[in-house]
Amino acid sequence: MSPTMGKKARWLGTGTSAMLAAAMIVSGCSSSKEEGSSSPSASSGASESASPSASPSASAPASQPADTGGDTKDFVKLSWYMPKPIDNMKDQAAVEAEANKVIKEKLNAELHLNLIDNAGWEDKMKLISAAGEPYDIVFSTFSSNRISDNVQKGAFLPLDELLQKYGQNILAKVDQRAWKAVTYKGKIMAIPAQTPYAPAGAHVFKKDMVEKYKFDYKSVKSIKDLEPFLAEIKKNEPNMIPLLATANGTAAGVSLYDYTTITPGISYSEKDGKIVKILGVPENKENYKTINDFYKKGYIAKDAAIKTDYLAEAKSGKYAVMRDSGGYTEDGSKSTATYGFPTVETLAGYPTISTNSMTSAATAISATSKNPERAMMLLNEIWGDKYLLNTLAYGVEGKNYTVKSGTVKDDNPTIEATTGADQTWAIWHNWLGPLWDQWDSNWNSTAALQEMKKNNDNGKASGILGFIFNPEPVKTEIAQVSAIQKESNPILTTGSMPDFESYYTDLQKRLDAAGMDKIMAEAQKQFDAWKAENS
Amino acid sequence: MNGSVTALKRSQPTAGKMFIHLVFILLCVASLFPFLVIIGTSFQSENDIVKFGYSVIPKNFTFDAYRVILHEPKVLFQSYFVTIATTVIGSLVGMWVTTTYAYAISRKDYRFRSFLAFFIFFTMLFHGGMVPSYILMVKWLGLKNNILALILPYLISGWFVLLMKGFLQTIPEAVIESAKIDGAGELRIFAQIVIPISKPALATLGLFFALQYWNDWWLTLLYVEHDNLMKLQYLLIRVLKNMEYLNSAEAIQYGLVKPGMLVPSLSARMAMCILAAGPMLLVFPLFQKYFVQGLTVGSVKG
Numbered sequence: 001m002s003p004t005m006g007k008k009a010r011w012l013g014t015g016t017s018a019m020l021a022a023a024m025i026v027s028g029c030s031s032s033k034e035e036g037s038s039s040p041s042a043s044s045g046a047s048e049s050a051s052p053s054a055s056p057s058a059s060a061p062a063s064q065p066a067d068t069g070g071d072t073k074d075f076v077k078l079s080w081y082m083p084k085p086i087d088n089m090k091d092q093a094a095v096e097a098e099a100n101k102v103i104k105e106k107l108n109a110e111l112h113l114n115l116i117d118n119a120g121w122e123d124k125m126k127l128i129s130a131a132g133e134p135y136d137i138v139f140s141t142f143s144s145n146r147i148s149d150n151v152q153k154g155a156f157l158p159l160d161e162l163l164q165k166y167g168q169n170i171l172a173k174v175d176q177r178a179w180k181a182v183t184y185k186g187k188i189m190a191i192p193a194q195t196p197y198a199p200a201g202a203h204v205f206k207k208d209m210v211e212k213y214k215f216d217y218k219s220v221k222s223i224k225d226l227e228p229f230l231a232e233i234k235k236n237e238p239n240m241i242p243l244l245a246t247a248n249g250t251a252a253g254v255s256l257y258d259y260t261t262i263t264p265g266i267s268y269s270e271k272d273g274k275i276v277k278i279l280g281v282p283e284n285k286e287n288y289k290t291i292n293d294f295y296k297k298g299y300i301a302k303d304a305a306i307k308t309d310y311l312a313e314a315k316s317g318k319y320a321v322m323r324d325s326g327g328y329t330e331d332g333s334k335s336t337a338t339y340g341f342p343t344v345e346t347l348a349g350y351p352t353i354s355t356n357s358m359t360s361a362a363t364a365i366s367a368t369s370k371n372p373e374r375a376m377m378l379l380n381e382i383w384g385d386k387y388l389l390n391t392l393a394y395g396v397e398g399k400n401y402t403v404k405s406g407t408v409k410d411d412n413p414t415i416e417a418t419t420g421a422d423q424t425w426a427i428w429h430n431w432l433g434p435l436w437d438q439w440d441s442n443w444n445s446t447a448a449l450q451e452m453k454k455n456n457d458n459g460k461a462s463g464i465l466g467f468i469f470n471p472e473p474v475k476t477e478i479a480q481v482s483a484i485q486k487e488s489n490p491i492l493t494t495g496s497m498p499d500f501e502s503y504y505t506d507l508q509k510r511l512d513a514a515g516m517d518k519i520m521a522e523a524q525k526q527f528d529a530w531k532a533e534n535s
Numbered sequence: 536m537n538g539s540v541t542a543l544k545r546s547q548p549t550a551g552k553m554f555i556h557l558v559f560i561l562l563c564v565a566s567l568f569p570f571l572v573i574i575g576t577s578f579q580s581e582n583d584i585v586k587f588g589y590s591v592i593p594k595n596f597t598f599d600a601y602r603v604i605l606h607e608p609k610v611l612f613q614s615y616f617v618t619i620a621t622t623v624i625g626s627l628v629g630m631w632v633t634t635t636y637a638y639a640i641s642r643k644d645y646r647f648r649s650f651l652a653f654f655i656f657f658t659m660l661f662h663g664g665m666v667p668s669y670i671l672m673v674k675w676l677g678l679k680n681n682i683l684a685l686i687l688p689y690l691i692s693g694w695f696v697l698l699m700k701g702f703l704q705t706i707p708e709a710v711i712e713s714a715k716i717d718g719a720g721e722l723r724i725f726a727q728i729v730i731p732i733s734k735p736a737l738a739t740l741g742l743f744f745a746l747q748y749w750n751d752w753w754l755t756l757l758y759v760e761h762d763n764l765m766k767l768q769y770l771l772i773r774v775l776k777n778m779e780y781l782n783s784a785e786a787i788q789y790g791l792v793k794p795g796m797l798v799p800s801l802s803a804r805m806a807m808c809i810l811a812a813g814p815m816l817l818v819f820p821l822f823q824k825y826f827v828q829g830l831t832v833g834s835v836k837g
Binding site: 085086087114116117118119120123124127130131133309311312313315316337338 | 666760775787
C-alpha cells in the first residue's frame, strides 16, 4: 500500500506532467479552432429548412440508422466546447481523427473538440456566448457554465423538436425524471448525462482501530452511536483524534437527507412538502448539538474550525472516524483507495435526487449553431454508437487503451486504459452523456456502472424536481445571509463554540435580522408559482 | 553646517540611534520573514505541512514541489519567454504611444489639443466593457491566439496619458520656443529636448507598464487557447487548478493519483511563487536605483 520513496518520486516525475504538460497538446488542428463553426457550407441553411423526413440523402451510406434520417448531404464541421479536467489531454488530433471516421461516414460531418482549461472555462464561455460566436455543442451544468444563466440569456436552443426528430437514442436512454431538471418554461434546454444522481453518505472508520476495539461499526445509525467508539479512542490512543471535522466538512449523518436545499439556509422538506429554514429543523439542531458535545469532550481537534482541507486531513491517518467522499461501498474499498489506508464503511443515508444532482453534467446546443440538426444527430450517434462514445471517452486503440478481452467491434470488450496523469482521456467520460454504455475498463467497471444505475433508479427524486430558485429579487439579503453563514458554518460543523444554546439561537436571530424571512417568502412565492405551472 | 552635525552624530552612537537601528532591523526581519517561510515551505513535503504547518526550516527536506513544476520545463520557459517578450515590447511601444499622445495634448499651441484631451479623458469615464472589446479583438481584428492580443489592449490608457501630460506640461514653453528660434523642427524638439527632460517621468511610466504586462493573466484568459502563448501568471493559475483537481477524490478514483498520495499543492504554490517572482527579484535590485530616482524626481517635479 505504501509506495517506497523511490517509487513515489518517480511517480511524481511522470504523474505530475499533468500540471505543466500543457504545451504538448499544441497540435496543428487547434489553429482551425474557429473554422469548425464559423465556416459551415453556405448551403447549410438549406438543410435547416429542408424537411428532415424528406428522403435520407443519397450520399448517406446504407448503414445509416433510420433515426438519424435527416438531410446529411452537405458536409459540415461541428464544434464542441468542453472544459478539460486537467491540462494534459494528449493525442487530441488522433482521437478526433478516429472519431471523425465514424462521424464522417454516418453524418457527413466532422467534429472538433474545443477543450478549455479549467482556469478559463467559466469566463471564456461567458464571453463566447456574449459575443455571439458561432459554435454547436457545449457542456453545461447547474454550477459551471450554468444552464439557467444560459437559458436566461437565450444562449441555448430549445431541444424538444430536435430530440423528437433526431434524438431517439437519447430519449430512450436518459432517465425520464431527469428531463424535468432541464425543462425551462416547458422547453427542454439540455440533455442530462448519466451520472450518479444521489451519491450515498457513509461513516468511514479506520480499520485497525475498529478491529483493535472490536467496535460494531455496522450498528451506527446516527452520529450519537459513534460516541462509545470515540470515547475509547480518546482514552486509549493519545496520538489519534477520534473524529474528523473541518471548516468545510463534518461527520457523515449531520446533514439531513430528507431536506433538499433551495438556497443556502432554506430547504424543502421532502416529508411534508414545506419550505423551511434549515436551522429551524429540530433534528438539525440536535445533530449540531451532538457535534458540539463531541467537541467539548475532546473528540474533535481543538483547531478543527480553521482546518479547510478535509481530504488532506483524512489522508494523514490521524483520525479514527471520517466521512466518505462521494459514493459508498459496502466493503470500504472506495474510501480505502481514497484515503490510502484500510477502512471500513457503513451507510449513513441517501440524499434525495435534486434538480442539481441531475444536472451535474449536461449537453446543450448553442443558439448560435449553424447546424443544430447535425449537432443533434451527432449527439444521438454518441448515445447510440458505443464505439464512437468509447473512442471519445478512451481514445484510440493501441495508443490510449488496449483490449484485454472481447473486441471493440462487437461493442463488448474489456479494456485497459492508460491511467495515471500521462493519459486522461477517460477522465471526462461521464460528461459525454451515456455513461452506462461505457466499456468495461480499469477506469469504470461495468459492474460499478450498473451499481450506479441501480442507485439512480432506486433513488427517491425530490418533490421539487425542476424547480430552480431565482435569487435575483433577494440578492442583497442572500449576500448578507451568506456572509454570516461563511463565518458560522465552520463553527457549526466542528462544534467549536463554548455555549451551544446561546450560539445557536443567536445565530438564528442574526440570520433573521439579515433577511432570512424575506428570502423564505420569495422562495415560497416562486415555489407556489412553479407548482401552479407544473401541476 | 548641517553635514558636520550629522557626521558628529554618526560617530557617537547614542541610545536613540541604537533604538532607531533596532527598529529598522526588526522591520527588515519582519519583511524578510514571510519570504523565508515561502522558501522554507517550498521544500516541505505536503504531509509535513498538514502535520506541522508552515515553517522556515523544513523537517524533511524535499524537492517534490520543484520536481512537479519543473518536470515540463519547456512550458515554463515558453511562458517566461512570452511574458518577457510582451513586457519588453509592450512597455517600449506603450511608452512611445503614451508619450507622443501626451506630448501632443500638452502643447498649448496645438489646434486639436482639447478634442484629443477630451477623447482620452472620455475613455476613463466610460469604457465599452469586456464584451465589445472581446468582439473587437476576436471578430474584427482576428487576434485570437495571436501574441498581439497580449500587447495591444494595454498599449494606451487614459490614466497614463494624463499622468504623462501632467509632467510634460511643466516644461516651460520658452524652452520649446527658443529651440524653434534656433531652427529646430518639431521632431527634433521632441527627440532632443522633450525626451531627455522627461527621463524621470519615462522611468516611472516604464515601471508602470512593465508591472502591468508582467502581472497580466487576464488577456491570456480571454484571447489565448494555444499552450505555447501562455503568460507565466496564467500558467500558474492553471497549475493551481490542476493540483486542486489532482487532490480531489475524483482524481483518485480515475487513477490519476495513487491512493493515499498527496499532490504537493501547498508547497508547489510556494515553489511557483519563487519561480515567478525570482526573475523580478533579481532584476529589481539592479534597476531599483533608476526606479527610485525616476519616482522621486517625478514626484518632486510633478
